[in-house]
Structure formats: structure tokens, C-alpha cells
Amino acid sequence: MKKLLLVEDNEMNRDMLSRRLARRGYEILVATDGSEGLAEATRHLPDLIIMDMSLPVLDGWESTRALKEQPATRSIPVLALTAHAMAGERERALEAGCNDYDTKPVDFTRLLGKIETLLSGSSA
């Protein structure tokens, strides 16, 4: 079973996304801020991290940068989620080291597609 770490501070979004992903057969770990996300990622080494960008304590950009600097977590793909559907957000996320990017509100089908692509890419 593939293990996904969902880092999201909004309780409803976290609950909803984790339940929907679990229904699709993924094992889900959750973290509520960037620093917790970093700790969870280091401890459990998930197959993929879904990272909200606007997070308390340590934001998504900083967390991703930190993940990409640690040898142990460097190769874990990070999928950025941001509520700002503004131009330039994609570049900012990719610049921080995220492997892909999606906007909120989540289009679940599209998100699943991106998750599958990243997972197959990392196992290849």
C-alpha cells in the first residue's frame, strides 16, 4: 500500500482529503503544520507528500526546501497545494523544489491523476 503524507492545517480539508484518499486505497499520514510535516516525513518516509503551501510554524515552501535538502527525504515527490490560483504560484512552488502543483479547491479526479503520475514516476 502506498503511503501518502498530507500536510494541511485546515481541519475540514485535511479530514476530507485524507478520507477520500484512504477510500482509494492509500495509507494516509497527516500533519497540521510544516514543522510537524517535516518530522513525520523524516520518521515515516512516505511515498509522496501532499503539501499545503500556506501553513503555520513553517510554511510549505520552507518545509519543501528543508525536505529537499535532507538526503533521506530528498527523493520523495512533493505535490504542492495552494489556495491562490494566482499566476506565479506554480513557479514559486516548483522553485521551492515541489515536483508538481495543484490549486484548491481540489478537483479530486485531477488530483488523483497527479498523485498517480508522481508515484509511477518515482518507482520507475
Place this chain on the structure above:
Amino acid sequence: MSPASIPDIADKPTETTYQSIVEHAIEGIFQTTPDGRYLLANPALAEIYGYESVEELKGGVKEIARQLYVDPARREEFIRLMNQQDAVWGFESPIYRKDGSVIWISENVRVIRAGDQSVRYYEGTVEDITERKRVEEELRRAKTAAEEASRSKSQFLANMSHELRTPLNAIIGYSELMREEAEDLDQQSFVRDLKKIESAGKHLLELINGVLDIAKIEAGKMETHAETFDVEAMLNDVAATIAPVVEKNGNRFEIVAEPALGSMHTDLTKVRQSLFNLLGNAGKFTENGVIRLEAHRVSQNGSEFILFQVSDTGVGMSPEQCAKIFEAFTQADASTTRKFGGTGLGLAITREFSRIVGGDITVTSELGKGSTFSMRAPVTLPGTATAEPAEVRFADDPQSELSGDRPLVLLIDDDLTVHDLVRRFLHKEGFRTVCAPSGQEGLELAKTLQPSVIVLDVMMPTMDGWSVLTRVKGDPALANIPVVMLTMVDNKEMGFSLGVDDYMLKPIERGSFVSTLRKYGSPNASTSVLVLEDDATTRELLRTSLEKDGISVVEATNGAEGLRKLATIRPALILLDLMMPEMDGFQFTREVRSRPEWRDIPIIVMTAKDIAADDRTRLDGHVSRILQKGACGREELLAEISSRIARATRPTRAETELQPALAS
């Protein structure tokens, strides 16, 4: 006045008549010398300038340029114009009255020359136009305020839409989740109701997205991202996605793509979204008909366009309906929404999108017969051909901007996107930038940081740029810091009269902005390195390593750019890649060595190339060292650079002898 007296005066005006005209004129009349003294002045002029009498004016003002003009450069400008055209009309300037108050005057003046063409004096009239200027300024402010209010409204809408999306996200997500679970449990009645919640939620989301787009467009926040794509592939992709919607009402979908459509370099998302909107509409308003998507490549006034046409055989529109179809929240009539649904924003957004990519959209339609929408988009997004590639990296650590010996620029601007933009490119040019979002914060920072230069916006809430400027120039602790205005407000006169050092208009033109700032703060020459390297990663790596050692870096991506940078800053050392586009390292070296003032700047060549013997000969004697990339470690390179810089700051005879003059 008796009728008889008029011809008398006209026939033979006497000295007394002239004197009377001068004495009683409403306008100020004067004669002045080129060095700025009064030969003649009338009582009206004395009164305009706030003096008791003509004698007091003539005795008190000995240097017009400095005593009268708020901006002494106005007098120079006046003299320049006089030399050019012998006369000026409506020459407007702010001037100081005797009591120090400032008024605006307008002058009409001509030059009186001696036999040898030298200037004897200037003579002319002065009118007090302060009141007119005040009214103009009020109008301008009212206009600015109105525009500002409109922008704030759009900004509010954009923020509001964003806030609305978050809870809506939960509503849609949970209804989808519950529907899936109800399906698993085979609870059909729940499934139906949950689908209704989901679909209503999605419709609401669509409306909010539309409002967000419109608000972003109106707030001027809609950005473009040009990419190159094949037009036919894009059309096929759009058609495949939208086909189920278009064919829903029993419609036939036809695609007619001209064979040689070629590629476009423009904002793909906006073109695609526009076609989706047009095709979706056509499908919605047509039953058992034909919907056709056509594309042609056309030339017009020397520019290439793609003409997209979406036609249908649906309900059509009357001329009255066509006239307002592109307005936001306007469908052909109010009942349309009830019957066909939709947000009423699709076509307004489509038109905005087509304009954003430099094109436009038109419609022809007949009631009961159908409609044809024609959208024209330039093959190349305007402004992208010369645009520099987006540079995304900049100083990650704001603290690093507070220390170091690179010149410090303080930017005061309420627009945060300007902060980001300016900080990024000034960093690349060897400056440190600290940004303040308001006048108050800017003044505080200016006091504590004492920047090399202040860059100031005009239109800011609570304290505008003019007030900030007045306080900077009025505070002895700050008055010496140069101020450069960077604004959309074209009012140089106001700026210069208040003491700004330079005035630049937005949008920012990078080259002139940077060279202006260089006037007020050059990166410390003794510790700066000019890096010429076309590979962004290598450049970035070098910058990071060198900056850790306290060396500031100025970058260029090819030889030609390197020469331009040399014209504005003299580095202690040049790090040179050989293989670069436009002007390679060999030619660059030749150009640098041919200029006496640059001849002694040490050049270190870094090359990935295993350098050939004759190439080495071409460089011998002109460069200090040739290092092979990869073969030489980073430490070694840094040590080499540091020692070169140390030597460059205390040049010795031996060092300069290593750099012989260029033979050819």
C-alpha cells in the same frame, strides 16, 4: 476716453504711454539679464512675487535662478530654450514669493540680442497661474482617487472570492465523499440529494471563479504566461475535452483547421479557456444543430494572427442583444439564465482574455438562425519577444539584505509585487534592497538604515510619496539621501520642485532603472566580481559561493552584456566563460583589452572546453588564468579569486605588467 484721443496715441505713442502701460498692466512685465538680475520690472510683477515695490524686487533678487525658481534647473532650461528658439510661451514653473510661499507662474519671453548676436537681455510677461494649477491638481487627484477606489473594489472582490472558495471547497468535497459512501451502501435516495448539493456547489464555485477572474482583470492583476504550442494540437485537445458538452443536445460538432496553422507563442490557458467558453455556449444554445470550430492563419499590417471562429445554428440573437453580449452579468435576456443556466460572465471573460493576449472578439448573429463568434489572437504575445526570462531566485534570507557592503536601496511602495520584482533584479545587479510598504515605515527604515538611495512611489494610502519626499528633504538626518521617484504618476515638475534626484515612470525599464541607481550607489568596486556565464545554474552557484566570502557579484549572460555592465561598474575581477551566445569569451577579452580603462582588470577564464593550443595562444597574455570547469575544485577557484581580489585592491607594478597591451 474721448474718441479723439485714440488716434493720437496710435499715431504717435509717447514714452509716457509706454510707461503707463507697463505701470498699469495686470500681467507682470520684466527685462532680465542672462546672469539673472532685473533690468526692469513693473508693479504687477512685484505684487505677484510678493514684494512691496519694484525697487524692493529689483534690490532683493540678484540671482533669479536660485532666489525665485523652486527648482533652479528651470532657469537653465529656460536659457536653453531661449538659445534654441529665441522665445518661449507658456513656460510654467513653481517659484518662491518673498515670504517663501510657492506659487506657479507662466512666462512668455523673448530674447533681445546685440549686434554680435550675444544676448543683451530677456523681456516678457509673467502670469500667476497658481489657481489654475490647483484646479488641475485637484482634478488629477480626484481622477487618481476614483481609479484607486475602483481598484480597491476589485481587490476586495478578489479577496472575497478567495475567502468564499475555502468553505465551498469543504461543501463540495464532503458532498462528493458522502455520495461515494452512499453509493457503496446503495442508498439511492441519498445519492440523488447529495448529487444536487454537489452540483449546486460546483455552480456556485463556477460563479465565484468568474467573479474572481473579472475582478483580477479589473484590478490589473491578470498576468500572462507565454508558451509555444502547436495550434492544431491545441484545437484537437480542446475539441476532445468539450465534445461531450457540445454534442449533448443532439448537436453535430465539426472542426475545420487550415493545414498550415503552425505554432503560437502566447498564453495557452487563456486561449484554451476562451475556446471552451465559446464552444460551451454554442452547445448550450443549440439543439439538434451544427457547431463548427474553424481556425485560420491571417496576416494583417505585418502581424500574424490566428482567427478562431465558433459558429452554431442555435437560437441566435437580435442586434440589441449582440450589442451587450460581452458585458459582465449580461446574458441576451434575463430569462436566458433561467432556461439555460450559466454565470453570464463567460463571454465577458472571453473578451478580456482575447484582449489580454493582444487580440479581440466580435460576433455576428441572427435570431433563430444562429451565431458566429470570431476571436483573433496574435501568433506572438505582444511584448514577449524582448522580454527577459523570468528570474525566480533571489535572496532567500531578508537578513542578508541588512548586512554586507553592497549599496543599500530602500524601496517605499505599497505594491508588494513591485517589492519582489525590484528586489530580485537589483540583487542580480549587486545591490541590497530593503522594502517598506508604507511611507511611515519607509521613513523609520531610512533613519535606521541610512540607505545609499531611496526609491519612492507616489500613490500610497495614508501618506503619499510627496509627503514622504517632503519629510525626507526636510529632515537633516535624511536630506542627503538621494531620492528616485518610481511611479505611474507623470508629474516630474512636482517631483523636481520638491527635490527628487531622478524621476522614473512605471512600468519599470530595467536598464535605465539600474543605471540611474548606479549614480547613487555603485557596488563596492574593490570587492566585486563580474561573472560572465550563460548557464544559469553555474552563475547561481558562483554567486552563492562568492557572496558567502563577502564578494559582491554582477552577472552577465554573454560578452555584449558584460561590456554594458563594465560601462557602469568597475569590478576587481572578471570571471569569464568562453562559450557564450551573442559574443563569446574570446571576443569579449579582445574588446576589454582594447580599452585602456579596462586593460588592467584581471580576467580568469573558466571553461568546460579542453582548450585547444591555438585558443590558448589567442588568450595568452590577455587573461590572468585559465581554469577548467570540473578539473578545478570550488575551493581552489575561490582561493584564486580571493587572492586576485586582494592583489587588485593594492595594485603592484608586477600585476599590471602581467597584462600587456593588446597587439592586434
